[in-house]
Amino acid sequence: xxxxxxxxxxxxxxxxxxxxxxxxxxxxxxxxxxxxxxxxxxxxxxxxxxxxxxxxxxxxxxxxxxxxxxxxxxxxxxxxxxxxxxxxxxxxxxxxxxxxxxxxxxxxxxxxxxxxxxxxxxxxxxxxxxxxxxxxx
Numbered sequence: 435x436x437x438x439x440x441x442x443x444x445x446x447x448x449x450x451x452x453x454x455x456x457x458x459x460x461x462x463x464x465x466x467x468x469x470x471x472x473x474x475x476x477x478x479x480x481x482x483x484x485x486x487x488x489x490x491x492x493x494x495x496x497x498x499x500x501x502x503x504x505x506x507x508x509x510x511x512x513x514x515x516x517x518x519x520x521x522x523x524x525x526x527x528x529x530x531x532x533x534x535x536x537x538x539x540x541x542x543x544x545x546x547x548x549x550x551x552x553x554x555x556x557x558x559x560x561x562x563x564x565x566x567x568x569x570x571x
Contacts, residue, residue: 447540450514459485460487462474463488472568473518477571483510485506487502503530504530504534515539524550528559540562541561550563
């Protein structure tokens with residue numbers, strides 16, 4: 435069961451979403467059966483500016499994709515990172531996010547685990563974990 439801090443962070447990130455932040459989607463993909471594409475298209479349809487981040491993609495749905503957080507953030511300052519990748523990769527990407535001071539993150543169900551949660555807590559991230567951004571926007 436989430437604690438009170440979870441709900442404070444959820445409220446804060448939901449408020450951020452009301453102001454149409456720039457979202458970096460880590461794990462965006464062209465595969466229409468994967469959440470990296472489903473969430474990407476959903477957020478675009480809702481009017482968000484979404485930067486697709488995938489080291490193996492040149493484009494996602496015809497839009498330029500970024501190889502990593504540094505490249506995407508240099509193009510347009512990212513307000514919120516949304517993760518749709520396996521936890522072991524989420525952990526590595528969060529280390530890069532911390533170095534870039536990108537500390538507002540949304541960890542989709544399946545993209546986090548206990549280690550990811552501990553890393554977020556230990557490093558002062560503002561985060562939501564195991565909740566779907568599509569449902570909340």
